[in-house]
Amino acid sequence: MATGIKNKVAIIGMGCTSFGEFWDKSEQDLIVEAYKEAIEDAGIETKDIGAAWFGSCFDEVNVGKGAIPLARALKLPNIPVTRVENFCTTGTEALRGACYAVASGACDVALALGAEKLKDTGYGGLPDFGTMLGTENLFYTPNLTAPGMFGMVANAYFDKYGLSRDEGKRVLSRISYKSHQNGAMNPRAHLRRAPSMDVLINAPIVADPLGLFDCCGVSDGAAAAIVVPADKAKEYRPDPIYIKALQLSLTPATGIGHQSWDGIHFESTRIAGINAYNEAGIKKPREEVNLMEVHDCFSISELVTYESLQISPIGKSRYDIEDGFYDIDGQVPCQSDGGLKCFGHPIGASGIRMAYEIYKQLQGKAEPEQRQLQSNPRIGLAHNHGGICGSLVCSVAIFGNEL
Amino acid sequence: MIGITSYGAYIPRYRMNRKTIFAAMGWFNAATAGAARGEKAVANHDEDSMTMAVAAASDCLNGCTRNEVDGLYLCSTTLPYLERQNAAICAEALAFRQDIRTADFTASLKSGTTGLIAALDAVRSDDTKNFLVCATDARQGKPGSSMEHNLGDGAAALMVGKNNLIAEFKGSFSLTRDFPDYRRIQEERFSHSWEERWIRDEGYMKIIPALVEGLFKKYNLASGDFAKVIISYPGRDLQNVCKRLGFNEEQVQDNLLTNVGDTGSALALMMFVAALEEAKPGDTILLCGYGNGGDALFFEVTDAIEKARNRLGISGHLKIKKELKNYNKYLVFRDMLPLEAGIRGEEITMARMSVINREGQTLAALNGSRCTACNTPQYPKQRVCINPECGAIDQMEDYSFFDKSGRINSFTGDNLAFSWDPPAMYGFIDFEEGGRLYLDITDTELESLRVGMPVRMTFRRKFVDRQRGIYAYFWKAIPVYEANS
Numbered sequence: 001m002a003t004g005i006k007n008k009v010a011i012i013g014m015g016c017t018s019f020g021e022f023w024d025k026s027e028q029d030l031i032v033e034a035y036k037e038a039i040e041d042a043g044i045e046t047k048d049i050g051a052a053w054f055g056s057c058f059d060e061v062n063v064g065k066g067a068i069p070l071a072r073a074l075k076l077p078n079i080p081v082t083r084v085e086n087f088c089t090t091g092t093e094a095l096r097g098a099c100y101a102v103a104s105g106a107c108d109v110a111l112a113l114g115a116e117k118l119k120d121t122g123y124g125g126l127p128d129f130g131t132m133l134g135t136e137n138l139f140y141t142p143n144l145t146a147p148g149m150f151g152m153v154a155n156a157y158f159d160k161y162g163l164s165r166d167e168g169k170r171v172l173s174r175i176s177y178k179s180h181q182n183g184a185m186n187p188r189a190h191l192r193r194a195p196s197m198d199v200l201i202n203a204p205i206v207a208d209p210l211g212l213f214d215c216c217g218v219s220d221g222a223a224a225a226i227v228v229p230a231d232k233a234k235e236y237r238p239d240p241i242y243i244k245a246l247q248l249s250l251t252p253a254t255g256i257g258h259q260s261w262d263g264i265h266f267e268s269t270r271i272a273g274i275n276a277y278n279e280a281g282i283k284k285p286r287e288e289v290n291l292m293e294v295h296d297c298f299s300i301s302e303l304v305t306y307e308s309l310q311i312s313p314i315g316k317s318r319y320d321i322e323d324g325f326y327d328i329d330g331q332v333p334c335q336s337d338g339g340l341k342c343f344g345h346p347i348g349a350s351g352i353r354m355a356y357e358i359y360k361q362l363q364g365k366a367e368p369e370q371r372q373l374q375s376n377p378r379i380g381l382a383h384n385h386g387g388i389c390g391s392l393v394c395s396v397a398i399f400g401n402e403l
Numbered sequence: 404m405i406g407i408t409s410y411g412a413y414i415p416r417y418r419m420n421r422k423t424i425f426a427a428m429g430w431f432n433a434a435t436a437g438a439a440r441g442e443k444a445v446a447n448h449d450e451d452s453m454t455m456a457v458a459a460a461s462d463c464l465n466g467c468t469r470n471e472v473d474g475l476y477l478c479s480t481t482l483p484y485l486e487r488q489n490a491a492i493c494a495e496a497l498a499f500r501q502d503i504r505t506a507d508f509t510a511s512l513k514s515g516t517t518g519l520i521a522a523l524d525a526v527r528s529d530d531t532k533n534f535l536v537c538a539t540d541a542r543q544g545k546p547g548s549s550m551e552h553n554l555g556d557g558a559a560a561l562m563v564g565k566n567n568l569i570a571e572f573k574g575s576f577s578l579t580r581d582f583p584d585y586r587r588i589q590e591e592r593f594s595h596s597w598e599e600r601w602i603r604d605e606g607y608m609k610i611i612p613a614l615v616e617g618l619f620k621k622y623n624l625a626s627g628d629f630a631k632v633i634i635s636y637p638g639r640d641l642q643n644v645c646k647r648l649g650f651n652e653e654q655v656q657d658n659l660l661t662n663v664g665d666t667g668s669a670l671a672l673m674m675f676v677a678a679l680e681e682a683k684p685g686d687t688i689l690l691c692g693y694g695n696g697g698d699a700l701f702f703e704v705t706d707a708i709e710k711a712r713n714r715l716g717i718s719g720h721l722k723i724k725k726e727l728k729n730y731n732k733y734l735v736f737r738d739m740l741p742l743e744a745g746i747r748g749e750e751i752t753m754a755r756m757s758v759i760n761r762e763g764q765t766l767a768a769l770n771g772s773r774c775t776a777c778n779t780p781q782y783p784k785q786r787v788c789i790n791p792e793c794g795a796i797d798q799m800e801d802y803s804f805f806d807k808s809g810r811i812n813s814f815t816g817d818n819l820a821f822s823w824d825p826p827a828m829y830g831f832i833d834f835e836e837g838g839r840l841y842l843d844i845t846d847t848e849l850e851s852l853r854v855g856m857p858v859r860m861t862f863r864r865k866f867v868d869r870q871r872g873i874y875a876y877f878w879k880a881i882p883v884y885e886a887n888s
Binding site for chain 1: 745746747750752754755758759762765766779781782783785789790791812813814815816817818819820821822826827829830831833837838839840841842843849854855865866875877
């Protein structure tokens, strides 16, 4: 009987670059910056690392294929280095690889590092999908973009749960409003403005019904984590953060070819959530999860995730959103660092960036001080999903500051 | 007996008032004022002569069994490929068998009628039983020219066979003359033409009488023998031309100039389809296709005509229309304006010919599979059933989606994705018989899209890769327009 990852692995050091549009920084600069912060935080040296996992997604406009970019940038001394890529869960996949290696006893100290250099495409948004879904799909899927796919989800949600377009856009904007408020306080965030609700609601449409402020920033950035066996963690620091769950679920493309999916809530999120709660021993997510970083590539993505992860009831998260339940001073603060929305979204780094925010908040070390949650959080959750809507890969990671 | 067993047509939804053209370009050529009357049909940005041929053929094939079609002749002066048979692409899109005869008839305005005679010959020879002829054209006139006003886009399709004739073929007469009225050499997009008055007086006015007289002499006919006369003369003085041939006003079939335009090699067959829509049993119809000489054919309508009317044809498509008010949009749709596509728009991924060939009618004809264990239709073809309750392995049969109707499950209008007509509209289409596809949505406006809205499939251009010489076609969803809407 599988026992799961709970309390077997701890994070003893983390690093995260500022995210943004860095015309003057190469992927090497980003990798080294995140890594330096992580090893200094952990108090280790490169020679202590037994294996590394490197996450990067769009290799066509990025660091290139394989794990060599990481080994090369950091001069990792002939240790195993693995590159992982699994759409927007890439960063969390790197962390999962490192944690499983440590848990298995394959090595004592492992590095997970995600980096993405997206701003060399020459245009806004993610790189064109091209043959991302295979050469055949060049024909039999539309010329999809991420905002387009999530625009579809928003229109379907509005229709099913009876929100008028104006009501729906207001609820979605309230989600972005909260993230902008949080991002404005965070010096490492990509987007640090805090526009009014009116500005958010009336922004130009990117993909109907989503406007500019429903969409996250596309950024350059890197983030890193050092993990060790949980029972050794206190040899490195007094306040390690423990892995409580690491779950992954992939929909077998059911949603894009079978009518059983309603086009709204992602089955892989629901299942990864259930499995993660079971692994972590969480019975009442709404009460037990103290903060979340969910995959808010779009405002609607954050909304349906609240519901799929059982924090808000299905079809009713608007009430929590409007009540400030997810605000930084709410019951379950969500995107306290600004989220993908404002902190930014260099895909391969994002999962580890979320872990970084939870790590700092659970340690009580969020910077600057005014960002630190005053509720003494004990359990934090990070969620990613990626791919195409209806054929998604989803990860849920849960962290805690106690064994 | 041989003859016509079914007919169909296609006219693109966009129509442009010729005054719109004159308002934009009349300053340059004031002499086009006379041509600036009525409207012309304009292909959408994702349409060309190929897609219009498939649309007309689909209209014609309504109720026909596709695997009983033995051949396809595709007739046009504007076929997309110079090398790679266009008729073969069309046949694949129509899900025809592979053991059929195909050819492109091109380079002359008479291609449509010549293709029709060739198909009639093919059926008469007993080698083939059912032969489809598609005539289609999307010719372009240079901005500021009178051709720009006159030319329109459209297509017609006729099924030729031996049984269940709706119009019996009685005979034909052909003429060939190297009359250099219009010409275009390889790598040219626009036709050159000699003086219009000369084309009218020395071309139409001499060749058409010669054609009609040749046919009359050959079969001992007289002008009074015909209920309807089709002369593919795209001028406003069609009635005068016909009067000089001894035909009265009621006999003359309208040449679609005021509402479609000169559709080139498709014009004769489109007029013929329009005539068949109104024809009564026993009517005799004269069909004259002009071009480098020409072809004259005549038919006698049978009692079965009344049973062949469940299609849109010319009259149905004329009613499905949307005015294209923006001249610049027309220039962009027809690729006459060097639009800034942007870096994203310039990123065209290479289409792999080996993939196109391997996928075959999966791509060309939207053929998927259906699980024989649970009856779930799925696309593309799957080995393992997509139904989460089933999952059967290798129990699939072929299943076509191109002729199925569906409803919009969810949709968007995407301003980020590159489109020649932003926003790019797409969504999930749930089919009535099961199955879901992610599809582009075309021939509509974002404001009119709704969850649950009924749609059907249409064959369109997916993208054009000029650097690599590729026109990529696929299927899109369009709203189910009623002919009277």
